[in-house]
Amino acid sequence: MSQTDPDTKLARVALTWLAEPGNAAVHRLVSTVGPTAALAQIREGQGLDEPARTAAAARRSTADPHEVAAAALDRAARVGAHLVTPEDPQWPRQIDDLLRLVRRSHPASGPAGLRDSAPPLALWVRGPLPLDAALSKSVAVVGTRAPTEYGRHVGGELGHGLADRGWTVVSGGAYGIDSAAHRGALAAGGPTAAVLACGIDRPYPSGNAALFDQIAETGLLISEWLPGAEPLRHRFLVRNRLIAAVTSGTVVVEAGARSGATQTVRRALAIGRAAMVVPGPVTSAMSVGCHEILRDHPQARLVAAVAHVQEEIGRIGFDLAPTPRGPVRPRDKLDPQAARILEAVPGRGLIGLDDLAGRAGVDIRTALRQVSALQAQGLLTGVDGRYRLTQPAPR
């Protein structure tokens, strides 16, 4: 299934076990020295900040990381799941856009969710669809676990309509809106993927076991956590970043006040994905979160039909901004001032010269000079006197 060398695989699984998924320090170390060297360092108590170091030490004292990893691979194989790693061709590259969140966060002071927003080290996958292909045209449909009849209906209709048009409907497998979206997609005979916050061999909630079986038969179950992992509360927040990152956009169907959906939408916007919101009656508690998002985030778009969703994600590809990895490209050779200007250009939409200068903290003349240079290098595109990142050619 995978051509990744077994040691690399084992190291990635062991690292995921030693430190929770999303740990930015581990991801940085793996990017720098590779998975096996990173594991060796962390086994010796290096390469991690507190409190991850203490947590890793505690885990290390209970079992041998290599043995745990080997057992996890066996356990996954028994339920028909396999591991996909960044070394595999089917690794979904768009996940790396999560690095934009990591760069924004301050490890010490940032909110817990943002601290744990690094890309996963590996993904456990169960189901017949190739991971990258299934996610290359995908959209998330999420919402409350306690929907109204209205929300359940709209979630199902969106799932059905989007799957029917060839979009993979991604959700979290929870009761309520998530289930309605998955079921709608299945009813359309279309692709759907559930991204879990626990082990892939014990999808949560168990009351949805029949639904998970159906999804695994025709779509995909996906998890970052080792088989057997429990659906701990904070894992849902960490999981939500992955739903935002693998899809072209996230639709929130119903959400209560200050719900997790708001957080998923913020992540989606921060990494350049479309954020879409279904409105509802202002008298419904389950639409309060939706209306909050629309009021607080001008970039979030109201959607009232499948066509609106398609309009939004049809024009937003992945990689609106070049991803920060791979071979050396022009932007890696920029001088610091030019890099600062380029960093200040939003992932989506146009920016005027003076806004750009303001965000980059340079004067207008400098901005104008650098912008000309960046345009000459094909990194910036000018449109009616404003600028956007040049989009790479579609894959």
Place this chain on the structure above:
Amino acid sequence: MSQTDPDTKLARVALTWLAEPGNAAVHRLVSTVGPTAALAQIREGQGLDEPARTAAAARRSTADPHEVAAAALDRAARVGAHLVTPEDPQWPRQIDDLLRLVRRSHPASGPAGLRDSAPPLALWVRGPLPLDAALSKSVAVVGTRAPTEYGRHVGGELGHGLADRGWTVVSGGAYGIDSAAHRGALAAGGPTAAVLACGIDRPYPSGNAALFDQIAETGLLISEWLPGAEPLRHRFLVRNRLIAAVTSGTVVVEAGARSGATQTVRRALAIGRAAMVVPGPVTSAMSVGCHEILRDHPQARLVAAVAHVQEEIGRIGFDLAPTPRGPVRPRDKLDPQAARILEAVPGRGLIGLDDLAGRAGVDIRTALRQVSALQAQGLLTGVDGRYRLTQPAPR
């Protein structure tokens, strides 16, 4: 009641009869030569473009304009209504913001609604509230004549809540959302005003007669048309601009696809008023127009509660831009280039230097020079490298 000289009054009424309210040519003529001289010119077939000239000639052939005007004043007095003109201290000055619409429109090619968007020449008023005071803190609540139970409920709640907080609830007196808003305000014991598209002595629809009587007892009935005027179809569109102009903002509660509410909101935005929209279920035909507005007009704001409306109109005063009349002010003495820059600044919100240069059609260096001069004259205010019109001190 009014200190306006009787000839001026008669002339304004006669002019309103000869040409329909909103006629830009008549308004321009009156502004230039005064009402009595304007009437004399128009009686002689001058001062109007076609087809208004033909229409005025046809009316003139049926009766003497002065006699019609005198009869109208008598007829109004019999139902307890009186005339308020721009010469009266209680004339609501914010109405002149309608001149922004006139300046944008092209008499020959513009849509009918925009052609008829000049300020009224006079207003017929019935009810105990002083016109200017009642409208100085007012908000429009409008929507479909065929609401759902949900829309009726929300319209009533908004009317009640806003009136309860001292806002005059302005609407059109129609069945449906309009009635719900007026009734909500009356139930709160607060002020409400119905702006009519017909004579003030025969408010339409007659099925709302009891409601109109209640409004006239504690609030205001307002009309531009002479007593006896029929509620012709196109008059509702002309009337809608007045609802947008006299209030600080317009809330649309429920509206079908491509409804008149969309048009009212466009007017409100064009003259610098807040545009607010109540969302609803995406499955409801009566929320389709509301969702259209929110999708098409990024400046329109979703409101889900009275507090949201207050937040929006509390910070938007009238006169975000100086009104184009009154004594000579600094902007009247500007050179054409500076005037062009000033014209290009939006009535609401901030604009960056390069956007401003683009809109004014000058290069950035010129824009920068003129912006500095305009700031020195107190006409522009800079905020974080962007610019907005300097607000006049609140009255």
